[in-house]
Amino acid sequence: METALQKVVEKRSGKHSEQDKVGMLLNKIIAIVYDSLSIIIFIGIWEIAPRVGWVPQTFISPPTIIVSTLWELLVSGILIKHIGVSLGRAVFGFVCAAVLAIPLGFFLGGWFKLFERILTPVLRLLGEVNPFSLFPIFILLFGIGEVSKISMIFWVCLWPILLNTITGIKNVDELLIKSARSMGVGGGRLFFKVILPATSPNIFHGLKTSSSVAFFMLIAAEMIGASSGLGWLIWNAQTNYQIPILFAATITISALGLFMNYLFVILERKFISWKENPAEY
Amino acid sequence: MKDHVNSLADKLIDVSGIVIFFLLWEIAPRLGIVDGQFIPPLSQVLLAVGKLAADGSLFIHIAASLQRSFIGFVLAIAVAVPAGFILGGVFPALSRQLRPLLRVFGQINAFSLFPIFILFFGIGEVAKVSIIFWSTIWPVLFTTIVGVQNVDPLYIKSARSIGADKFTIFSKVILPGAAPVIFTGIRTGASHAFLMLIAAEMIGASAGLGWLVQNSAVNNIMPRLFAATMTIAFLGMTINYLLYLLEDNLLDWKQSSERG
Numbered sequence: 001m002e003t004a005l006q007k008v009v010e011k012r013s014g015k016h017s018e019q020d021k022v023g024m025l026l027n028k029i030i031a032i033v034y035d036s037l038s039i040i041i042f043i044g045i046w047e048i049a050p051r052v053g054w055v056p057q058t059f060i061s062p063p064t065i066i067v068s069t070l071w072e073l074l075v076s077g078i079l080i081k082h083i084g085v086s087l088g089r090a091v092f093g094f095v096c097a098a099v100l101a102i103p104l105g106f107f108l109g110g111w112f113k114l115f116e117r118i119l120t121p122v123l124r125l126l127g128e129v130n131p132f133s134l135f136p137i138f139i140l141l142f143g144i145g146e147v148s149k150i151s152m153i154f155w156v157c158l159w160p161i162l163l164n165t166i167t168g169i170k171n172v173d174e175l176l177i178k179s180a181r182s183m184g185v186g187g188g189r190l191f192f193k194v195i196l197p198a199t200s201p202n203i204f205h206g207l208k209t210s211s212s213v214a215f216f217m218l219i220a221a222e223m224i225g226a227s228s229g230l231g232w233l234i235w236n237a238q239t240n241y242q243i244p245i246l247f248a249a250t251i252t253i254s255a256l257g258l259f260m261n262y263l264f265v266i267l268e269r270k271f272i273s274w275k276e277n278p279a280e281y
Numbered sequence: 282m283k284d285h286v287n288s289l290a291d292k293l294i295d296v297s298g299i300v301i302f303f304l305l306w307e308i309a310p311r312l313g314i315v316d317g318q319f320i321p322p323l324s325q326v327l328l329a330v331g332k333l334a335a336d337g338s339l340f341i342h343i344a345a346s347l348q349r350s351f352i353g354f355v356l357a358i359a360v361a362v363p364a365g366f367i368l369g370g371v372f373p374a375l376s377r378q379l380r381p382l383l384r385v386f387g388q389i390n391a392f393s394l395f396p397i398f399i400l401f402f403g404i405g406e407v408a409k410v411s412i413i414f415w416s417t418i419w420p421v422l423f424t425t426i427v428g429v430q431n432v433d434p435l436y437i438k439s440a441r442s443i444g445a446d447k448f449t450i451f452s453k454v455i456l457p458g459a460a461p462v463i464f465t466g467i468r469t470g471a472s473h474a475f476l477m478l479i480a481a482e483m484i485g486a487s488a489g490l491g492w493l494v495q496n497s498a499v500n501n502i503m504p505r506l507f508a509a510t511m512t513i514a515f516l517g518m519t520i521n522y523l524l525y526l527l528e529d530n531l532l533d534w535k536q537s538s539e540r541g
Contacts, residue, residue: 038382059400118298125299128518132480132491133510136498140319220392220480231393238396250393258388 061244066251069244079252086229087256089146090218093153094211101158102203105165110195116166127159131217135224149221156217157210161203168202169195201272208264215257230256321504326511329504342509343516345488349406350478353413354471361418362463365425370455376426383426387419391477395484409481416477417470424466428459457532464528471524475517490516 033040043063050057061069073079108116135152142148172195180194222231230253237245303323310317333339368376395412402408432455440454482491490513497506 036381038378038380039385042382059397114294117294118301120298121295122298122302125302125514129510129514130476130479130517132476132483133494133506133513135483136494136506137319137510139498140503216390216392219390223392223395224483234393234396238399243400246396250389250397253393254385254389257390258385261388 059243061247065244066247070248070251073245073248079248082228082230082233082249083252083256086218086222086231089149089222089229090153090211090214093150093218094157094214096150097154097157097210098161098207101161101206102165105162105203106169106199108162109166109169116170120163120166123159123163127163131156132220135221139225144225149218149226152221153214153218156213160210160213161206164202164206164209165199168199171202172198197272201268204264204268204272208261208268211260211264212257215253215260219253319503321507325504326507329502329508330511333505333508339512342488342490342493343512345486346478346482346490347516349409349482349489350413350474353410353478354417354474356410357414357417357470357474358421358467361421361466362425365422365463366429366451366455366459368422369426369429369459370451373430376430380426383419383423387423391416391473392480395481399485404485409478409486412477412481413474416473420469420473421463421466424462424469425459428462428466429455431462432458460532461528464524464532468521468524468528471520472517475513475520479513 046060047062047064049055050060050062070079108119131152134155135148138148138152138155142151176194176198177190180190185193218229219231219234222229223235226232230249233249234246234253237243237249306320307323309315310320310322330339333342368379391412394415395408398408398412398415402411436454436458437450440450445453478489479491479494482489483495486492490509493509494506494513497503497509
């Protein structure tokens with residue numbers, strides 16, 4: 001009883017704050033380690049299995065070797081160069097698609113409803129076409145240079161963004177628009193204060209979908225025909241049988257993908273803060 | 282009568298976009314608006330489809346592709362659904378532990394793993410089937426765990442209080458309760474699988490629709506390239522539709538399964 005009372009008093013007086021902080025930090029570290037225990041164990045097995053000889057080391061390199069390869073690539077600047085090239089392509093195609101698709105979606109969904117109804121089946125059909133099978137056609141039309149890769153990304157990003165924007169603007173609650181209008185809001189303000197925020201969850205969903213598809217396609221496109229970029233790095237490592245580099249590139253790609261996903265979740269939370277569970281897709 | 286006309290007009294509006302698109306596709310190359318060598322008119326593409334169908338090779342390629350994706354897909358479901366039930370239902374703590382790992386696995390670009398799969402399994406069927414398996418298993422496993430854990434505990438409790446045994450609870454309560462979520466995973470898995478299949482066949486195969494695309498591109502036979510592309514799109518849509526149909530039939534207790 002007394003000790004409990006003492007603790008309360010001590011806590012109030014802030015005597016132990018230093019110790020508490022350390023304790024809290026320790027708890028936090030323990031919690032993080034506990035949460036990622038499966039990953040740590042997995043990496044541990046991955047390290048041990050090739051070294052002991054459960055799996056051939058020529059096929060699967062242990063993580064320590066991969067990390068040191070990664071470090072070498074990083075220090076020599078090769079990795080940064082390839083990441084830059086890949087990201088440049090992906091971002092360029094993605095931004096072009098977003099810049100075209102979002103306004104177009106607003107126009108189609110908001111103003112030209114009949115036109116939208118006629119066009120939607122075509123858009124769905126085009127979005128359904130497997131982008132891989134279009135790749136040869138893109139190469140024929142645009143050559144094997146940058147343009148074909150960027151237009152490929154553009155193509156795969158366009159459809160999810162466009163279709164989601166159209167769905168979003170069509171599903172804006174009529175009541176919101178009417179009540180805003182009845183309060184005398186019109187034109188640009190109506191658009192920016194009501195329609196745009198109400199549509200943004202759908203737009204974000206489209207952007208997120210297309211960013212992951214874009215990255216996927218980019219790697220594929222670079223593996224099929226490129227002279228730089230992460231996909232090329234994988235392809236090159238495979239043909240030259242440099243397995244650690246192969247794994248290092250794969251890990252880099254996955255990390256980049258996770259990072260982009262995370263970025264979108266943060267952006268979404270920031271922009272759609274009015275929605276209760278924005279990341280629940 | 283008027284309603285009839287109206288609904289007919291509605292249908293006409295709905296299909297008019299597709300019709301106009303196909304007409305443009307036919308006319309534009311013929312008038313030289315786009316290069317007919319690169320984009321052949323629709324009639325030539327359809328002719329190519331007919332030719333492929335007539336000599337039976339189209340069906341061989343479709344069968345090869347479907348067989349690969351089907352084996353990989355079914356294997357993945359056969360592993361992932363029971364594993365998901367066991368993890369989600371019996372070992373919830375373990376499944377919480379495994380969650381980050383599963384997330385990382387699902388995030389790994391299956392395409393970048395392709396060389397590793399080839400190293401392991403050679404360039405034969407096994408590599409292709411296992412890449413399908415890999416790209417299907419993670420979404421299905423993940424959604425199964427989530428589905429099992431999101432079954433309302435009240436249902437389970439009330440079933441138990443009426444005296445239902447474990448098997449009945451599983452087959453009558455947990456399985457139907459988790460099924461809608463599992464289906465979302467299966468649909469995602471199916472579309473991933475089909476995408477990856479075509480890619481895998483384009484890189485290394487001697488039959489299949491992806492091979493047909495690649496071969497036509499290499500030999501510059503454009504109508505056949507478009508014919509294969511159209512077949513792939515059509516097949517993808519059919520698979521999607523079949524899964525919807527299956528879902529609607531299996532989940533008929535659900536008032537309206539979401540169409541997304």
